[in-house]
Structures are given as structure tokens and as C-alpha cells.
Amino acid sequence: MSDSPSPLIPIPRGPLPAIPPPPERRLVRIAIDGQAVSVPEGATLLEAARGIGIDTPTLCYLENLTPVNVCRVCVVELEGSRTLVPACSRKVEPGMSIHTDSERVRLSRRLVLELLASSVDLSAAPAAQAYLERYAAHPERFGPAASTAAQPVKIDNSLYVRDYGKCILCYKCVEACGVDAQNTFAIAVAGRGFEAHISTEYGVPLPESACVYCGNCIGVCPTGALMFKSEFDMRQARVWDESSQTQTDTICPYCGVGCTLTVHAQDGRIVKVTSPLDQPVTNGHLCIKGRFGWQFVETITSDTSPPTPRVAP
């Protein structure tokens, strides 16, 4: 290439303009449980509380999705506010004084958990189980006749199942299917009130919908309502054993993007694939190949002997 300047690109004379330094994020002073803290402007109350080691429960919140603040388990008491406010989405404002463990906060959190546990099957949601214990929730007090979301599991494809009897309607799958990750829009919230549910148009089976089987909805589901078919089958057969599973990070072999995969294996066999949320390439999201395309690992051996897939420990 010639050194002479292109006639199309004007070359500025004199020193090149300096790149301005990034704007400094101003600090906002607030009080959390009586403790004065300074947090960057634009931070949420959740970030501020976590910053000083206060463990705030969340169910519908996830770092890689837009907060929808619908589960209300993260509510905190803000002085001067008539109602409690959701920590996950409320931004800090100068002079705020919040309480994260007051009587009012504990009551609302306990009730949210009791309401959920009395209507939804949380058996595959360890985080929710821990919260129920932490807040001494007694969902059974609503009585045996309490309405529930119980319904048959939807199995309409070979890759994943949808068990909406476990769905807490956190909107995460809709976000991951939509603008927050996949932009496929195969599912949306339909109906209203207690009848609100996640659905394709007219509830058509996934193969008839816009679903591309990226599985990002499974990746964000907090309750096991969306589950790999492999995991579902093993749980049905009562052989699913997370304590004996290994998790191995590797790079997806399919294309040049280089997504980090976490391969979950049990007894030397791959049982599911995820991606770390803090991984800058994926933000936890994958495509159908990375998420589901691992069967080739198991088909390299002959049909007559049991498969011996090679997975690093």
C-alpha cells in the first residue's frame, strides 16, 4: 500500500485529537441498614446492597437480562415511600435510606415465597427452597384446597421439555427468547391474572412455532420448568445426581465465535451444556449447536459396546 494519503480521506494537520477520558461515574451517598455507603450513580439498590455483602434474595433477576421486577422477593423498605420498592430495578438516589431486613420486608418476602410455593412446584428450584427456609415460610397454611398451576408436562420435541407446573412467571425465558438474547420471539406471556402463562401463539407445539432450539430459555429458567430432555428423563428414572456430576469448561468446536461451554457430565456421559453468565462472548447464551449438539461425542464408539465418551474430569 502506498504511503501517500488517499485523496478521499482528509488527513488532519497538527497533533491528533486526544481521546477524551471516560466520564467519571459520580458517587451517590445512601444509607443501607444504617450504614453509610457510596455507590456509583445509576447503580441499583440490589448492587449497592450486594456491594456491602447484604444477601438480597432474587428470583426473576439475572445479571444478563433486563430487570422486570415482577417476583417482588427482593423488595426493600425505602424511607418516605408508601410501599416497598424492588431492589433489583430501583436506582440509587442521593440521600436514600433503605432497610433490607425490617419486619415489613421480611413479611412481604415470606408471603411472596409462600404464595409461590403454594401454587407452583418448586422441587427443582434449590434457590427458592433455601429462601423458603431462610424466611420460615409455611405455604401449607393456605390449605390443601389452594389453587395451583399444576398441569401436564409439555413434551413436544426431543431437546427440551416445558413443565409449567413449575413456572413462577419470572419472564426470563420470554426475555431470553426476545430482545435480551435470541430475538426469536417464539413465546410470550398470554392470558391474565392467575391464568397468565408462557405460551406460543394459541399454544401450538414448539416445532410449529418460531422456536430455534437455542435453549437460552432453559439457561435462564430458575425453577426447572424448562429442562433438557436428557435431564428430565434422568430425573424421571431417578438417576439424576447433581452431586456426582462434573462441570468442565471448554470451547464450542462448531464455529469461529468461540463460545465457552460448561459441559455437565455424570458417570462419564454428557447430561447437559450451559455457558457461564460472566463469559464475555456468550453472556450465558448459546445456539442450538453449542447447547444440544454434543451427541457426536457419544456416537464415536460402536453400537455393541456401551458408549464411553471422553470428558475431562
Add this chain to the structure above:
Amino acid sequence: MDLRLGAEQPTEEERSAVDGEVGSGERHRLLPVLHALQSRIGWISPGAVNHVAARLMIPPAEVFGVASFYGMFSLEPRPARAAQVCDDIACLIQGAAPQHPHVGCLGLCDRWGQPPALHAGRLLYRVGKADPASLRDYIRHAGYKALAKALEMGPDSVIREVLASKLLGRGGAAFPAGKKWQAVRASASPTRYVVCNADESEPGTFKDRVVMEGDPFAVIESMTIAGFAIGAECGYLYVRGEYPLAAERLTHAIHEARAHGVLGGNILGRGLSFDIELRRGAGAYICGEETALFNSIEGYRGEPRNKPPYPTEAGLFGQPTLVNNVETLINVPGIVLDGGAAYAAIGTAYSTGTKLYCLSGHVARSGVYEAVFGATLRELIEMAGGVAGSGRLQAVLLGGAAGAFVSPQELDTPLTFEGTRAIGASLGSAVVMLFDDTVDLKKILLRIAAFFREESCGQCVPCRIGTVRQEELLDRGGQDAIPILREVGQAMRDASICGLGQTASSAIESALNRGLLHE
């Protein structure tokens, strides 16, 4: 957007219904398009959804999600005409049979017995006197004087007068109207909106319907003044879906006003530009919540947004928006004409002006009554001819399903924002529904609980499941259910996203607090 559509094709009739309403082809046309399908075809079919999705570029799952949100849309075949028999509380005590599913209050509670009563003051003086279809008649009855004066005064003076009037919002929250106007006016954004909340859906409420049906031009003129004052060129008038006559008369009024140069471009020859688009709701109480109303207009599910940001900062289409209820807005022409100070001299120091009340239930003459703030509940009931039914009053529901029951011992409470607050009640949507001593109040409470369960949008946990548990606990009854009921109530009040969940336990708790619920 790369849409994947189902295989079903629309019929010619469906295609024509959709194409006639698509307009700009943007998402905010979704609700009018769905209305066109429902009214012409009788239901919204998969083929129609595919066509809507393609024309508006909305994924079919989302079209379905929006359509299934509204009570007036059917996603399976049903006759184009379906009779609705109200079985809400005002009709229940008159002997209406419970429907399955329930039919929510249709806002016709003033039709029991005799012709509806109307007690008019400064707000309602044209209703029943001026022809609601005639702009000429409206002008003959002092119409458009206020807009002409406002144009002389200039926007800042108009807002000064609204502030001086101490007008408080009539939608239930009693927020100072002038402060909203001022905040939107002061916004840096060049695009602003006026939204008139005419989605009156609180059970037992019908005053805005009476205004819209009887004096539609007053709503249009008031919105135009608001648009001029805050610097908006576009207004949305969101009318409850169950009010077809109001929508028809307002639509006619908008056309008349445009044709006579008092709406649209170059209003009154003064270069002012302001136009109004009427939107019909589709059977969702929650859409009366201002941010749910924005989502509904924009073509999304009518789910409330978290606040902040408030509408004055980021409202409709993310722009600064002035939202006022019908009754709030029609106070403005009088304020402009007489001045804010004169208006503030009416009523009490805090609650200024006059108020429209909806009297129904066991009252001698049900209807809309306009009274100066400060009249007591007893005086209002006497204006309406006293207690009907057995003649022995058991309780009054004040403010609607989201309001409170008050006992016969509290009838001397002055009807002001501060007076009702002092007894742990609120004016709410100004429902005054009387129950004689023959009414089984538990049935009424159960119907109110069912109302909230059916009208919860389902977005947040406390309201979605809390309203279900509230109804179950109330039905179960017994002393052990009460403490749980109260805790559910507190969680709904404290942790719900919007006013619906926050007030869903209000009437039930008020009955418990006053010992009106006998097990």
C-alpha cells in the same frame, strides 16, 4: 424483524378487517386492529393473527399474548353478538344471578328502578341541556370560551391558574393536577402527550360515562387546553371498551371539532396544532392504571410499569406525558374562565371545587350527584332521597372495590380527601354504594375478591396469587383464616407493582376493621 408465521391463512373478511385499521402499520395500531377483527368476525383466528403479525411486524406469539389479555376478545369462535348480564355488586344486591364467568360492572348502576338521577352543578350543567351531538349547541352553552381565553392568556398563565385552583386529580390518587402540568411543560423533550384516562372501570362508577355521553365536547375542549398549556400536539383519549355510546359520541365530537377548526391544525386561526386520537379499551380494569394504559395504547399487554420513571418524565412512547382523568380535565375550563383563586374558594382549603359522586345500591334515586367538597355522606344520601331497600342502612361502600366500607355511625364524615382519609377511607372513584341490613355482606366481599382475582394482570406475585388466596381465605372463613388474610393483604399492599394490587385488600380489610363481617 424476521417473523415466522403459522400456516393458517386469513379469510378475505379478516384480511379486509385488518387492512382497514392498520393505518401507519406500527405496533400501536394493534388494539384497533384486534377490535376490528372481534367486531366484524366475532373472534380472532390463527389466520387473522398471522395476517396481523405480518402487517404490523409483531411476532404471532405476542399478538396472541396481547389479544388473550383482554376480556372483550375471543380466541375461539363465538357469535358476533354476545349479551352481557352484569353480576357485579350493585346488580347482585338487586337480584342479578351470578354469571359464569363473572361479568364485571358495566357502569350502568344508575339504571335500577327509575330514570337515572342527575344533580348538576358547575361541571354537569350542560348534561341533558345541550345536544351532545351539536358543536353549535355546545358553543351556545358557553363551550370553547375557555379555549379562546386560554389562547389569550398563554400556556404559563393557564398553568398558573390550574396551580392556584389547587385542583386535585379525580382518578383516585388525588395528585395536584397543576404540578403534573408544570412538570410536563418544563420537560426538555419536544414531543409530549396528553392522555385522557376515560377507562372508568371501578365497580359502581359511572360519572365519567355520564360526562362523556352528555357533554363530549367538554372533554375535547379540556384536552385541547391541556395540550396548549403543556406544549403537546397529540392527545389520546382512552375510553373504556364497555362504553360504546360514550365512544361514539366522543368520536363524533372529535370529527365536528376538526371540521370547525377547534381541533387539528391552526386551531381558531391561531396556529395552534393539537389533535386527538380515540382509543377503545377492550375489557381490562388494569388499563385504568396510567402506565398500563400507555402499554395498552402502544400495542403491548396492559401490564403496569414500575415507577419511577413517572409519566411526566417518561410516559406514552417514552415521552413526557400528562395523564388526567375525565372529571379532572373538565374542571379546567371553569378554572380558566373564573380564575384559579375563585375556584379554590369553593369547597374546603385542601379539597377545592365540586365533586361528582356515583350513588347506587339501596338508595332511593341512584345517579350522578355533583356536590361542593365538604358535604357529608349523610347530606349526600339525603340528596338522593335516603336509604331504600329495607330502609335500614348496614354499610356504605365508599370509593369502589378499591375503596372502603364505612358504617352507619360514620355518615357525618365530610366528603373531602382529608375527611375520608381521617376515617381510614378514601374518595377513590367516588362510589357511594348503599347496602341495607338484608344484604349478606360476605357475599359482597367475595364478589369484590373475585373481581380483583379476575382483573389482576398477573405480572407480579403478590397480586397474581395474593388475590386468589384472598378469595379462598374469605370463602373458607373462620377465625384462623383472618390473620392469614391480613398478612396476604399487607403483602399485596406493600409489595405489588401498582395500585390494583396495593388496594385489592382495602375493602375487605375495612369491613374486618369495622366488624361488618359476621362469621
